[in-house]
Amino acid sequence: xxxxxxxxxxxxxxxxxxxxxxxxxPMKVCLLSIMTLFVVLSCTDVSKRGxxxxxxxxxxxxxxxxxxxxxxxxxxxxxxxxxxxxxxxxVDQPRFVYIFVNDEEGNNCIFSKFLMENKxxxxxxxxxxxxxxFEGATLHEEYMEYVKYLxxxxxQKEVQGLYNDLSEAIxxxxxxxxEKIMQELSIKRDTVISILMRYKEDAGRSQAAAALVYDQTxxxxxxxxxxxxxxxxxxxxxSYYLNKLRKEVESE
Numbered sequence: 615x616x617x618x619x620x621x622x623x624x625x626x627x628x629x630x631x632x633x634x635x636x637x638x639x640p641m642k643v644c645l646l647s648i649m650t651l652f653v654v655l656s657c658t659d660v661s662k663r664g665x666x667x668x669x670x671x672x673x674x675x676x677x678x679x680x681x682x683x684x685x686x687x688x689x690x691x692x693x694x695x696x697x698x699x700x701x702x703x704x705v706d707q708p709r710f711v712y713i714f715v716n717d718e719e720g721n722n723c724i725f726s727k728f729l730m731e732n733k734x735x736x737x738x739x740x741x742x743x744x745x746x747x748f749e750g751a752t753l754h755e756e757y758m759e760y761v762k763y764l765x766x767x768x769x770q771k772e773v774q775g776l777y778n779d780l781s782e783a784i785x786x787x788x789x790x791x792x793e794k795i796m797q798e799l800s801i802k803r804d805t806v807i808s809i810l811m812r813y814k815e816d817a818g819r820s821q822a823a824a825a826l827v828y829d830q831t832x833x834x835x836x837x838x839x840x841x842x843x844x845x846x847x848x849x850x851x852x853s854y855y856l857n858k859l860r861k862e863v864e865s866e
Contacts, residue, residue, distance in 0.1 A: 665732045670737070682711060800834070819850045
């Protein structure tokens with residue numbers, strides 16, 4: 615449960631106790647029922663209601679911000695002034711969204727691909743530096759940890775080099791060289807996934823890891839997708855991206 619709501623619940627319960635000690639029995643029963651319902655509704659986990667994205671901007675007093683899903687549907691958008699905004703929405707499971715912060719003329723100041731979950735999240739925008747940071751975005755932070763680790767894997771750097779070789783082979787019409795490079799790429803990419811999935815002990819049940827692995831394998835062949843799926847716990851079904859990858863494998 616969200617920490618803010620947890621504190622709120624404790625306060626409400628304390629108030630109820632104080633009030634009930636001041637009144638007599640028949641009214642006490644009625645009031646107890648009403649106030650208990652109020653507490654339950656007030657303390658409902660924010661994850662069941664959706665997310666809130668509260669933003670503060672520096673160097674950009676007025677503008678517009680919008681959150682768009684991967685299918686280009688606008689989840690929420692709002693014009694803002696005084697350098698503050700509040701957006702709301704809901705994702706069935708943690709999903710990537712795209713956050714755009716524009717100035718009054720519609721010029722884009724900030725674009726962020728963000729792994730959204732149903733939580734209270736704060737966003738801090740420094741427009742002159744074109745920088746953005748988040749608070750309360752536990753899952754997105756974990757995803758970025760995996761991304762940073764991915765970039766340190768030597769085999770990932772080799773993959774980038776092979777892509778350059780592949781482009782050259784295609785441009786020169788070198789069919790046999792192209793096929794050889796593609797085979798090498800497939801092996802290297804599998805190696806990268808194996809190393810990535812050893813980064814953390816719970817990677818096989820990580821929504822952040824699943825999101826990144828999907829990013830890395832979704833455009834590749836069925837064998838690479840099967841290999842990627844095999845690296846996750848078979849009982850782990852809480853990831854939109856892993857489930858999507860499994861469906862792609864099953865449909866072949």
